[in-house]
Amino acid sequence: MARQKKSRKVGKIGISKTPSNVRKPSEKRVRKHLGKPAGTRNNEALTVNQDHKKVNKDPRHGSKKPVSLFAETKEQKSATKKVKYFSPTQELAAIEQDPRLATLLDNIEIGKKIAREDQHFVDLTLARHKVLCEMLGLTDDIEEPDEQSERQTDLYAQFEAININDFKE
Template sequence: MPRKKKSRKIGQIGTPLAPKTNRKPAPASPKRNKKTLGKPAGTRNNPEQTNSQSKPNKTVKDPRVGSKKPIPLIVDNKPKAKVAKPKFFSPAQELESIEQNERFALLLEKLDSDVALTRDEKAFVNKLTARHQELCDLLGIADEDDSPENSESSAENDLYEQFESIDINKFK
């Protein structure tokens, strides 16, 4: 088998093309639309104006995503702490907690000594005294000042009626 000698000349590789003037035009393929991912650049800061022009009565919605809650620029010195309301299993426990409340006791001492209370302190005292009175009425506890001495015998006779009058739904 004869061998060909290597040469540095570049010959034609493959078939030669016809001149451009003689070529047939390639069939025009329909252009494919690229799939777009997301919105075009700048839409966050430039809301669409076509929607606002077509519906002038509708309120303009802010297209930006995120929290609209205003951030306070000035820090208050008074932190607002939410006090969790304790849940009681019985009215007796709630009455006991009201009677053991130190703040309530101090404010009652101020009232007894005729010291002026602030609006918040007055509201707190009024709220707790009203709740204390409700619980005393519910449990059948009468004030010592208001009850006459003969009430012991009448209370013993009416124990069954008091038991019947208690509404159990209030304890749930």
């Protein structure tokens, strides 16, 4: 046997237990991955797998709601709000009392030019007014002259057409 040198270290007495902080040789340390692995730029298999992951899209992504291409003004927003009326008489009264329509009609009577949107609003409102008047039986038609009044106007026209000099002898 070989000779052992003297040392101040105390040798092991009994069987040592493995402490919890000592790793077994079979367990390897798991390292943090920093960055992408080498060669991912040219690896097609990984890019194909990533495309499959994108199939499960978030349902909130994107909207199917149509978007107006023109900016709406305050007047247009108020015009788009539709008010439901209980009867045609209420709707007709609301149209007749509309201050915007009244000012636009006054401007048209004066001869001022109005915007295209305002003209469209006037046309739609007047068309609806006409429909409501027909529904309710309200007509502003000028009464057609009766046959008797036509005869009277014809007789008067004949009387005016008479030349007095024809009757003188």
